[in-house]
Amino acid sequence: AQRVTQPEKLLSVFKGAPVELKCNYSYSGSPELFWYVQYSRQRLQLLLRHISRESIKGFTADLNKGETSFHLKKPFAQEEDSAMYYCAQRGNFNKFYFGSGTKLNVKP
Amino acid sequence: NAGVTQTPKFQVLKTGQSMTLQCAQDMNHNSMYWYRQDPGMGLRLIYYSASEGTTDKGEVPNGYNVSRLNKREFSLRLESAAPSQTSVYFCASRTGAGANVLTFGAGSRLTVL
Numbered sequence: 223a224q225r226v227t228q229p230e231k232l233l234s235v236f237k238g239a240p241v242e243l244k245c246n247y248s249y250s251g252s253p254e255l256f257w258y259v260q261y262s263r264q265r266l267q268l269l270l271r272h273i274s275r276e277s278i279k280g281f282t283a284d285l286n287k288g289e290t291s292f293h294l295k296k297p298f299a300q301e302e303d304s305a306m307y308y309c310a311q312r313g314n315f316n317k318f319y320f321g322s323g324t325k326l327n328v329k330p
Numbered sequence: 331n332a333g334v335t336q337t338p339k340f341q342v343l344k345t346g347q348s349m350t351l352q353c354a355q356d357m358n359h360n361s362m363y364w365y366r367q368d369p370g371m372g373l374r375l376i377y378y379s380a381s382e383g384t385t386d387k388g389e390v391p392n393g394y395n396v397s398r399l400n401k402r403e404f405s406l407r408l409e410s411a412a413p414s415q416t417s418v419y420f421c422a423s424r425t426g427a428g429a430n431v432l433t434f435g436a437g438s439r440l441t442v443l
Contacts (some may be wrong), residue, residue: 254430316424
């Protein structure tokens with residue numbers, strides 16, 4: 223079964239500092255990876271997906287097949303980025319597997 | 331356009347009681363999912379339904395049953411609730427056509443005493 227690993231449970235940074243949330247996935251020939259975000263009192267929602275190669279709210283994520291990683295990065299964190307972030311991988315038969323999540327706390 | 335609607339939002343059960351969590355989506359999606367969210371464990375897939383009339387087990391199906399009543403609705407049943415099933419449950423549906431984006435409901439917080 224697919225496994226998605228997020229090694230950090232909590233990441234605290236100061237406003238304006240760079241942030242990187244780590245995600246490693248289990249090997250798959252053609253992985254399809256996502257980042258979902260859950261802001262306080264809001265629903266879990268898609269932040270970005272690797273296939274789109276897009277930047278959303280200043281966040282980017284690059285798929286590194288050699289390291290089986292899909293780390294989420296932002297050069298200058300904002301207080302409104304404080305949230306729970308989940309990395310996810312689409313597995314066989316369109317089942318989606320999530321990591322354990324990283325809580326990002328951006329301090330003023 | 332409500333998206334994905336879950337009921338109830340909160341429920342407290344005693345060990346051994348049964349209950350059904352309801353989920354409905356109005357986006358005409360084929361695929362629907364049930365996840366549970368636990369601290370430190372993230373979201374774990376309980377059951378999945380690719381289309382009306384089909385269901386498949388996920389990572390943690392024990393103690394649960396599901397029913398895909400029609401294209402809109404996908405219910406999760408706990409036949410005999412246990413304290414280990416205390417969790418927040420999320421229903422989701424998936425866009426197709428290659429987009430593969432999950433739309434989530436607001437969640438149902440279940441406490442089993």
